Amino acid sequence: MKKMMLAATSARVLAAVFQAFFFILGARWLTPAEFGLVNAWIAVAVLISVIIASGIPQFLLKARAEGDEERVGQLLYVSSRATLVVVVAAVSVMFVVVPFLGSWGGLISVCLIAIGAVMDKATETRLSIFIADRKALIPALALISRRAVSFFAVLTLLSTDVQGRLEWFAGCFALGAATGLLTTVMPLRVATVRHMDRRLLRELAPFAIANATAQGRSLDIPIVTLLAGPASGGIYSAAYRLAGPILLVATSVSSVILPESARGSREGARKGLVVLLACTAVAGLASAICGMLCAPIVVWVLGAEYADAAEVLVFMLPAIVMVGATSVLGSVLQGRGRASFVSKNGLVFLLVYLCLLLVGVWMWGAIGAGVALLVSYVFKVSAMLLFAFRNV
Numbered sequence: 001m002k003k004m005m006l007a008a009t010s011a012r013v014l015a016a017v018f019q020a021f022f023f024i025l026g027a028r029w030l031t032p033a034e035f036g037l038v039n040a041w042i043a044v045a046v047l048i049s050v051i052i053a054s055g056i057p058q059f060l061l062k063a064r065a066e067g068d069e070e071r072v073g074q075l076l077y078v079s080s081r082a083t084l085v086v087v088v089a090a091v092s093v094m095f096v097v098v099p100f101l102g103s104w105g106g107l108i109s110v111c112l113i114a115i116g117a118v119m120d121k122a123t124e125t126r127l128s129i130f131i132a133d134r135k136a137l138i139p140a141l142a143l144i145s146r147r148a149v150s151f152f153a154v155l156t157l158l159s160t161d162v163q164g165r166l167e168w169f170a171g172c173f174a175l176g177a178a179t180g181l182l183t184t185v186m187p188l189r190v191a192t193v194r195h196m197d198r199r200l201l202r203e204l205a206p207f208a209i210a211n212a213t214a215q216g217r218s219l220d221i222p223i224v225t226l227l228a229g230p231a232s233g234g235i236y237s238a239a240y241r242l243a244g245p246i247l248l249v250a251t252s253v254s255s256v257i258l259p260e261s262a263r264g265s266r267e268g269a270r271k272g273l274v275v276l277l278a279c280t281a282v283a284g285l286a287s288a289i290c291g292m293l294c295a296p297i298v299v300w301v302l303g304a305e306y307a308d309a310a311e312v313l314v315f316m317l318p319a320i321v322m323v324g325a326t327s328v329l330g331s332v333l334q335g336r337g338r339a340s341f342v343s344k345n346g347l348v349f350l351l352v353y354l355c356l357l358l359v360g361v362w363m364w365g366a367i368g369a370g371v372a373l374l375v376s377y378v379f380k381v382s383a384m385l386l387f388a389f390r391n392v
Contacts, residue, residue: 011140016245017272018147022176023241025154025233026169027210027302034166036233039241041110042173043218045117050215052082052118055207058334064132071200072129090114109170116174119181120146126184131279138184146180190230208340210330213346217323220357220369227358228365236366238302243320246287250324254331269336273388276332280325280381287317308366315370322377329384341387349380 027035056075063071075082090111099104123142130138153172221240225233257272294317295310302309353376360368 011136011143012248012251013245015143015147016248018144018151019248020241020245021153021269022151022172023145023238023244024301025151025158027238027241027384028167029154029158030165030233032238032305033230033235034239036221036225036230036235038109038113038166038169038280039114039237040222040233041170042117043221045110045113046120047212047215047218047383048114049086049117049121052086053079053121053125053208053211053213055204055209057121057128057212058211058331059207060125060128062335064129074200075204076125076129079122079125079177083118086118087115103318106166107324109166112167112170112174116170116177118179119174123177123180123184126181130184142180142183144182148176149179150176158211172252192249202204204341207334209343210334210339210346211341213350214327214330216350217373219354220373223354223357224361224369226367227361232366235306235308236312236369238298238306239253239309239316239366239370240300240320242309242313243316246283246317246320247324250327254327257328259334266336269332272332273329273385276325276328276370277385283321284318287321288314288364291315291317312366312370313368315374319370319374319377322374322381325381326377326384329381333384333388336392338387341391342384345380345384345387349376349383352376352379 002111019147022038026038031037056079060072060075063075073256094108094111123146127139127142130136150172153175154169157168157172221233221237224236228236294313295307297314298310330346333339333342353372356372356376357369360372362368364371
């Protein structure tokens with residue numbers, strides 16, 4: 001497990017670097033208002049793709065680890081068909097609806113982002129098979145290639161004077177997602193099963209709810225953009241994109257932990273919880289200190305237009321550490337048969353977060369959104385840890 005976790009984490013770190021630079025270049029290429037809009041569209045598209053995925057990637061990790069090949073085949077079939085439907089619908093809108101509207105780049109950008117988001121989720125679904133089988137090469141290639149292609153595509157465009165930068169940026173996002181999906185298509189050899197029984201749907205429900213409520217956190221960018229304006233949305237998005245690589249590392253650990261938790265013992269799970277608690281405390285403190293000292297770096301990396309993002313990062317960095325901790329904790333609990341608690345906890349704290357977010361944005365704009373994220377997830381981590389130590 002340690003080798004698999006090291007390989008997955010290394011690949012996620014490198015992918016996170018490419019992703020961070022992709023959005024940094026985007027922030028410098030677009031205006032703050034444009035950057036806020038495109039990030040709001042991405043947030044909504046990713047949330048919808050997570051809802052469509054219905055918790056299948058996480059359930060696949062558990063099913064594959066337990067050797068349930070029939071369920072693996074059923075879930076892969078559903079995922080493939082859902083991806084195909086969304087891609088066909090988005091392409092149809094681009095080539096059928098848009099010509100009647102004339103030159104409206106916003107709709108093209110939304111369609112490209114929708115295609116990219118659903119392909120990203122399809123890639124994560126397929127990677128669950130390789131990760132559960134403890135195969136590190138294909139996940140590493142897929143994770144790195146999809147972010148690297150997006151980065152180099154937008155880097156190439158920086159030297160050109162293209163019109164419609166929003167559409168091109170969205171196209172780079174979709175191109176990277178397509179590359180990652182193609183990386184997983186050929187090596188995957190699993191027989192699909194063209195039906196799903198009701199029992200499987202019932203078992204899948206807690207995973208779907210947990211995923212949807214966890215991703216519901218991404219509504220922060222659209223809400224900030226809507227209530228405080230696109231420019232404030234761009235400032236908040238910039239801070240989130242700088243802090244985002246921390247979350248990608250936590251995601252890689254989560255994907256490895258879930259099947260191992262399903263296979264492992266109660267004693268091993270409890271030892272892992274102690275390690276996670278210590279790591280969360282250290283990382284939270286370190287990130288808070290970094291957030292207080294990062295103002296010159298933010299201006300140097302993003303430009304003077306995004307100077308206010310440094311104030312958001314003071315709260316965003318430790319908040320993202322807490323978000324990552326909930327991801328890992330959720331995987332441990334799901335692997336130990338506590339998926340129902342994870343879904344209920346996610347739903348309750350999503351409502352808490354959204355209430356705090358609305359108040360925070362109304363009172364303090366982008367900074368208030370960062371405070372709301374930190375406060376809500378500190379309480380969420382505390383509740384999950386308390387339950388885990390008592391019930392795992």
